[in-house]
Amino acid sequence: MIWDQGLSVGQVCRDMGLGETAVRRWLAQLDAEQSGQAGIGKPLTAEQQRIRQLEAENRQLRQDNDLLKKGVGLLCPRTEMTYRCIAQLQEKADNTALLCRLLGVSRSGFYAACSRRGEPARVCPTSTHLRAAFAASGRCYGSRRLRAVLHAQGLRVGRYRIRTLMRINGLRPVWRRKFIHTTDSRHGLPIADNVLNRHFTPATANAAWVSDITYIRTRSGWLYLAAVLDLYSRKIVGWAMAPNMPAELVCSALQMAITQRQPPAGLIVHSDRGSQYASEAHRALLSRHGLTGSMSRKGNCWDNAVMERFFLNLKRERVWQNDYANHAEACRDITDYIVGFYNNVRLHSTLGYLPPTAYERKTAVQHPIEVSGIT
Known part of the structure; x- marks a missing residue:
């Protein structure tokens, strides 16, 4: 356009015999439409209305979060009270990381406070399922297989979390090793060739x-x-x-x-x-x-x-x-x-x-x- 070439709006309007007020209104409408807004005299589209609604909800959530942090700071100035609040909220929301982040404390500090009180760092509802799965396996499953069992039951628990729960609940397979030789290859009988040659993954059954x-x-x-x-x-x-x-x-x-x-x-x-x-x-x-x-x-x-x-x-x-x-x-x-x-x-x-x-x-x-x- 002409005004993009270094000419002012007033000079362009005088040269072309246009009203300066109308030209400025056109420019404002063009800028609004190019930035995705409604523009002057143009209604919002459904997508634009949804974007504005989400922006408003996001602002409201930020305000509510800030209010929660300020309220906790006023009502519970001691960090120990925050830790106790998290321990109570765990019964409804089994996500320690989320609770610590919302209340502005570190997970390590929360775990350390639980340890000082002599309490388990987390009372996880999956402990019951874990003990049952461990008992059903004949007390022989490790963290990998226990993770697979819990996933099959719809419980999304990580392997390292399972290892922690096993340690807390005292779930540890105990094995003893005893050996005796059962192979006597000192004979003069015919020996077959090693046809298998360690091919331990055949493509079909009965192969x-x-x-x-x-x-x-x-x-x-x-x-x-x-x-x-x-x-x-x-x-x-x-x-x-x-x-x-x-x-x-x-x-x-x-x-x-x-x-x-x-x-x-x-x-x-x-x-x-x-x-x-x-x-x-x-x-x-x-x-x-x-x-x-x-x-x-x-x-x-x-x-x-x-x-x-x-x-x-x-x-x-x-x-x-x-x-x-x-x-x-x-x-x-x-x-x-x-x-x-x-x-x-x-x-x-x-x-x-x-x-x-x-x-x-x-x-x-x-x-x-x-x-x-x-x-």
Whole structure:
């Protein structure tokens, strides 16, 4: 425009024969419209009305907040009274950070005041749910799995908050470690190649199984457990227990898995180099069903790490917390752990915090052809 070129409004009006008052009114209206306002003689749009309403509400909230801070400062001049007020308000609003910010105090100061009074820093309603979840897990879940359980119940609690609550409530798994060697690889029996080669994440079910033997202490002597695990879902698909470790023990566990799952030919069955797995009976069972044998390298426990991890979980979460009087009692409890907890309830981080059975059902719906044969 002409006045943008350094000319005054009066000079432009004189040169063009226009009224100065009208030109100035036009300029004011143009500036208002360009800034998003209504302009002279132009009604507000619905969006502009909403923006003005929000601005008014925001001003009112700031005034109310300032009034609250000034009122608290006048009525409760002592900081200790503010801390007590926050402790009472926590029963209705479970957000310490928000309450401290609104009342103008620090969280660290509030926690320190609670500690001086000998009170817990925060009475959180999730403590009850946390204790219940911890008890339901057999007192074996850590903060990660407890977080997944609480999230499934609709309680959004962070892992580090759960660790704090576990410390406050005295929730701490206690494990004991005892070891005994169960593998005898000093024999002249045939050894299979390491076909699995640590490929612990097959794309489908019934593609690769791992197996091993472990021991269970009872007052009547050792009880030996042979188990077979499907690497796809980490599910125990076969197991057998006996007071000794003949080849029939591992054959019984494998036969149970075959009967339950009906695997296709070519399935890899991986184990260590123990004499039981290298025995003629075990090799004949593999051959009869068209299964491929695989064995770990000598003295390398990492080649069968998934099975070793299952045995560690079994002992930490169940066996080491009990004192079995005899073999029958141990067999019942271990079977209950496998069927009633590990396969159907226990959350597995590798499976996205799902139990093996639930994971298989979920993937069977998504890929019904790939995971066929699941029982």
